[in-house]
Amino acid sequence: MKLFFAKKNLTALLLLVAILGFSAANLLYGKDALLETLTTMLDIQKIEDVDALVAGAEEAVSEQLLYKVQFVEVYGYIQKLLFKTEIDNFTYGQDDNGFLNYLGFFREEDSMLPDYAQRVARLKDIVEEKGGKLLLVTPPCKYDPQGSAYAPGYPVNDANAREDALLLYAHEAGVDTMDLRESLRDFPYQERFFKADHHWTIQAAFAAYSAIVQEFEDRYDLLLDPENFYRDINNYDVYTYKQAMLGSMGRNTGVVFSGLDDYTLIVPKFPTHYINTAKEPNGMELETEGTFEEALLDTVHLSTSNIYSNSLYSVYLQEVRAWNRIVNTENPDGPKLFCVRDSYFTPVVCFLSPMFSEIHMIWPLGEGAPDVERYVRENDFDYVIVEVYPYNINDDMFDFCRAALVP
Amino acid sequence: MLFSSIVFLFYFLPVVLVVNYLLGFSRTLQNLWLLIASLFFYAWGEPVYVFLMLASIFANYFLGLIIGKSKEKDKPTRRWVVVACIINIGLLFVFKYLPFTLSNIYRMTGSALTAPKIALPIGISFFTFQALSYVLDVQMNKTKYEKSLFYVGLYIAFFPQLIAGPIVQYNTVAQQIRERRITMRMFSVGLCRFTAGLGKKILLSNNFAILADNIFNWSMIGQEFYEVPILMAWLGSISYSLQIYFDFSAYSDMAIGLGLMFGFRFDENFNYPYIAKSITEFWRRWHISLSSWFRDYVYFPLGGSRVQNRDKEIRNLFIVWVLTGLWHGAEWNFLLWGMWHFIFILAERFFGYHEKPGYNVLKHIYTIFIVVVGWTLFRVTNLFQAGRYFANLVGANSIPFSNDMTWMLFREYGIWLLLGVIFSMPVAQKINDMLLENTCKPLSILYSVLYPVAMLLLFAVSVAYLARGTYNPFIYFNF
Numbered sequence: 001m002k003l004f005f006a007k008k009n010l011t012a013l014l015l016l017v018a019i020l021g022f023s024a025a026n027l028l029y030g031k032d033a034l035l036e037t038l039t040t041m042l043d044i045q046k047i048e049d050v051d052a053l054v055a056g057a058e059e060a061v062s063e064q065l066l067y068k069v070q071f072v073e074v075y076g077y078i079q080k081l082l083f084k085t086e087i088d089n090f091t092y093g094q095d096d097n098g099f100l101n102y103l104g105f106f107r108e109e110d111s112m113l114p115d116y117a118q119r120v121a122r123l124k125d126i127v128e129e130k131g132g133k134l135l136l137v138t139p140p141c142k143y144d145p146q147g148s149a150y151a152p153g154y155p156v157n158d159a160n161a162r163e164d165a166l167l168l169y170a171h172e173a174g175v176d177t178m179d180l181r182e183s184l185r186d187f188p189y190q191e192r193f194f195k196a197d198h199h200w201t202i203q204a205a206f207a208a209y210s211a212i213v214q215e216f217e218d219r220y221d222l223l224l225d226p227e228n229f230y231r232d233i234n235n236y237d238v239y240t241y242k243q244a245m246l247g248s249m250g251r252n253t254g255v256v257f258s259g260l261d262d263y264t265l266i267v268p269k270f271p272t273h274y275i276n277t278a279k280e281p282n283g284m285e286l287e288t289e290g291t292f293e294e295a296l297l298d299t300v301h302l303s304t305s306n307i308y309s310n311s312l313y314s315v316y317l318q319e320v321r322a323w324n325r326i327v328n329t330e331n332p333d334g335p336k337l338f339c340v341r342d343s344y345f346t347p348v349v350c351f352l353s354p355m356f357s358e359i360h361m362i363w364p365l366g367e368g369a370p371d372v373e374r375y376v377r378e379n380d381f382d383y384v385i386v387e388v389y390p391y392n393i394n395d396d397m398f399d400f401c402r403a404a405l406v407p
Numbered sequence: 408m409l410f411s412s413i414v415f416l417f418y419f420l421p422v423v424l425v426v427n428y429l430l431g432f433s434r435t436l437q438n439l440w441l442l443i444a445s446l447f448f449y450a451w452g453e454p455v456y457v458f459l460m461l462a463s464i465f466a467n468y469f470l471g472l473i474i475g476k477s478k479e480k481d482k483p484t485r486r487w488v489v490v491a492c493i494i495n496i497g498l499l500f501v502f503k504y505l506p507f508t509l510s511n512i513y514r515m516t517g518s519a520l521t522a523p524k525i526a527l528p529i530g531i532s533f534f535t536f537q538a539l540s541y542v543l544d545v546q547m548n549k550t551k552y553e554k555s556l557f558y559v560g561l562y563i564a565f566f567p568q569l570i571a572g573p574i575v576q577y578n579t580v581a582q583q584i585r586e587r588r589i590t591m592r593m594f595s596v597g598l599c600r601f602t603a604g605l606g607k608k609i610l611l612s613n614n615f616a617i618l619a620d621n622i623f624n625w626s627m628i629g630q631e632f633y634e635v636p637i638l639m640a641w642l643g644s645i646s647y648s649l650q651i652y653f654d655f656s657a658y659s660d661m662a663i664g665l666g667l668m669f670g671f672r673f674d675e676n677f678n679y680p681y682i683a684k685s686i687t688e689f690w691r692r693w694h695i696s697l698s699s700w701f702r703d704y705v706y707f708p709l710g711g712s713r714v715q716n717r718d719k720e721i722r723n724l725f726i727v728w729v730l731t732g733l734w735h736g737a738e739w740n741f742l743l744w745g746m747w748h749f750i751f752i753l754a755e756r757f758f759g760y761h762e763k764p765g766y767n768v769l770k771h772i773y774t775i776f777i778v779v780v781g782w783t784l785f786r787v788t789n790l791f792q793a794g795r796y797f798a799n800l801v802g803a804n805s806i807p808f809s810n811d812m813t814w815m816l817f818r819e820y821g822i823w824l825l826l827g828v829i830f831s832m833p834v835a836q837k838i839n840d841m842l843l844e845n846t847c848k849p850l851s852i853l854y855s856v857l858y859p860v861a862m863l864l865l866f867a868v869s870v871a872y873l874a875r876g877t878y879n880p881f882i883y884f885n886f
Contacts, residue, residue, distance in 0.1 A: 005592050005595065005596075007855040007859065008595040009591060009592070009595045011595070011598075011858060011862045011863070012595035012597075012598040012599060013595075014859055014862075014863055015598050015602055015862065015863065016598060018866065018867075019417070019420070019421055020421050022417055023416075023418065023420075023421040024421075027418075047454060047455055050454040051454070054451055054452070054454075057414070058412070058413070058414050061413050061414050061418065062413050062874070062876065065413055065417075065874050068874050071874035071875060072871070072874065072875050074867065074868060075871045075872055075874075075877070078868060078871070082823075088876075088878065089617045089621075089877075090621070105621065105633075106628075106632075151811075152815075153810065153811025153812035154815055155812065155815075
């Protein structure tokens with residue numbers, strides 16, 4: 001019995017030190033953030049404000065928790081030890097090759113798909129009225145039945161059917177479409193996607209860019225790169241950062257569970273000069289000018305060692321902004337391009353930039369994004385690309401031309 | 408505020424503990440501090456209903472005072488007990504049963520009216536029963552009335568048992584409120600118990616919740632859209648049986664552990680119910696504090712089993728099980744769940760089940776089967792969904808035996824299920840006892856050395872799950 005209590009006493013002492021010590025450290029470390037949250041929410045007018053205060057405090061406490069990253073790693077390690085492949089109530093699932101995908105037991109039918117297609121068709125009509133062309137582009141879904149390796153019965157969130165349907169409806173509505181799944185069919189799956197990020201790799205984006213240039217040539221007789229110069233990878237510096245990137249999905253599962261990805265940076269060797277203006281999340285416009293690297297890349301991400309808070313995918317144009325305008329001073333007579341896009345298209349746009357005089361972009365899901373329809377009416381573009389990642393096919397992404405056009 | 412939260416573990420608990428020990432020179436100040444902390448704890452999740460609880464405290468304090476003083480003067484007290492019952496049960500009825508009652512009346516009368524939606528105050532069934540226990544204990548001369556409003560408040564609102572029990576009877580803690588001693592041993596055992604409960608909740612219960620919640624949700628969608636094969640349906644029922652056991656017993660472990668850390672000894676609430684060999688025995692091991700409450704304040708006052716004829720005994724049992732079913736929630740499935748257990752307890756009692764020796768394995772299988780089927784009835788949201796789920800369980804409507812997804816669930820959660828089955832039996836307790844008896848043996852010493860490491864690891868892993876923000880449901884909203 002003596003040993004029994006000695007064991008309990010020692011355990012309790014260690015636990016007490018752990019709880020009090022960790023508590024004190026968290027109070028010291030997180031007190032500013034906690035106080036800031038509380039003071040901003042202390043203006044209590046109604047009972048909902050109290051609920052919001054409590055929820056805000058809990059969130060602040062959780063976000064500021066010391067060693068949070070290490071705890072996430074412990075969690076991921078335990079999942080590994082248990083041979084688990086799904087994370088957090090089937091939010092993410094890892095296939096046999098280590099690729100993470102979104103999971104979902106059922107995907108609701110989106111009855112709005114024909115309407116989205118009609119909206120694109122209406123936008124196309126506006127563009128064509130002004131002498132331009134519009135192309136709907138869909139990148140490949142990360143889950144690829146041919147490339148992903150899941151056991152039968154695994155509830156992967158498969159957006160391919162939705163992508164098929166959108167392309168079908170758009171085609172039916174007379175919209176030019178381009179299915180990048182077909183263009184990248186021969187591009188190995190292992191190199192097409194990051195294992196722990198939902199985006200495609202920069203190499204895959206480059207391949208997609210080449211396919212789009214070819215599509216412009218075949219479909220619109222637009223010779224953007226007649227000498228095959230811009231599409232030749234030998235005219236680019238290719239830097240590979242081995243095991244340097246923890247993707248968006250990996251940041252939720254930890255390195256131990258998901259592993260790190262290689263990141264490849266592709267930068268033109270040929271001379272470039274741009275003025276890039278972006279609308280920042282705070283609403284301010286930020287202008288950068290210079291070469292491809294200076295104007296379009298945010299290389300600070302390459303030198304940051306904190307893989308948990310840093311996304312290397314943000315090197316190109318800071319991943320995505322509500323609005324961007326890239327003016328290519330080296331090619332003032334080139335055509336003008338407008339893209340309605342999401343983050344998937346960011347590196348593609350960068351690679352397209354030498355061939356166009358101007359590229360404007362709107363990300364409809366971004367805070368304070370300009371109205372797409374008005375933007376197209378107020379500006380003259382030779383070409384418009386509407387790009388949407390299959391998982392982003394939703395009402396907010398097609399937030400334009402909702403009503404039938406008035407003749 | 409949940410015990411299994413960062414706010415509780417690293418902000419609330421350390422502050423309350425430290426201040427409580429700093430106030431060690433004065434029991435009164437300690438009690439006052441614990442009352443304030445408990446009210447804050449409740450208000451964190453229920454900023455409005457904390458006033459309801461305060462009203463309950465005031466009402467029951469004064470009723471206890473009136474009854475106690477009347478008893479001293481040999482005056483009749485029965486009417487004040489009736490008032491206490493009306494106030495407490497009335498409170499419970501309004502917040503918990505009124506919408507259910509009205510919606511059924513409207514349905515029966517064909518009225519187009521809709522029942523009002525009233526948010527259920529968390530833990531109302533627990534604190535109401537505790538409050539009533541105080542008044543009834545005074546009436547039954549089990550304890551003396553309490554002169555201090557704060558102490559009655561502390562008894563009703565004490566945060567360790569406030570939102571998920573155990574239901575502490577006033578007579579068991581009245582003395583401790585005034586004269587408890589906090590020893591190093593009590594604190595140590597309490598903190599270890601709390602940590603074990605935390606681990607049970609976060610690692611076991613929450614994982615079973617993922618299986619149970621998903622499978623029951625799929626069943627709700629309906630076979631036309633989502634097929635739940637027989638094996639998957641049973642997996643869902645078994646997972647829920649494990650979830651509710653580990654969740655509820657974990658909360659009790661944490662409550663009992665916290666109580667010890669503050670110098671209170673609460674009675675045990677669970678005693679490995681899944682090893683029971685009859686439904687009667689199951690209820691001696693499951694939610695013991697609720698069974699005891701109904702036994703002491705309903706069954707015995709009605710006459711219990713010491714009545715002149717069996718009809719009255721059956722009536723008494725029936726009343727207890729109707730109330731037990733409804734206590735868990737205001738829906739028909741809860742009432743049916745109570746009746747389900749009533750039928751088997753009655754059958755066991757009148758067919759001499761307990762007198763028949765042997766057949767232990769069969770008896771255990773029977774008990775588990777009845778309990779699991781009962782939990783299925785308990786878990787569904789209404790009778791329509793019960794029909795759907797039971798159709799899945801028996802493979803009605805050409806539902807297949809299994810599918811790929813069922814095996815995927817087994818692959819992903821097989822280890823947790825195995826651990827759940829192991830820890831639902833007193834394996835750890837037996838090993839502990841076995842090693843304790845041989846304190847000189849190297850194995851025993853090794854166990855004693857590894858124990859602190861294992862507990863620290865358990866705590867760290869639990870915090871890791873919390874920090875990650877994993878699935879952490881709170882299943883007592885109905886109670």
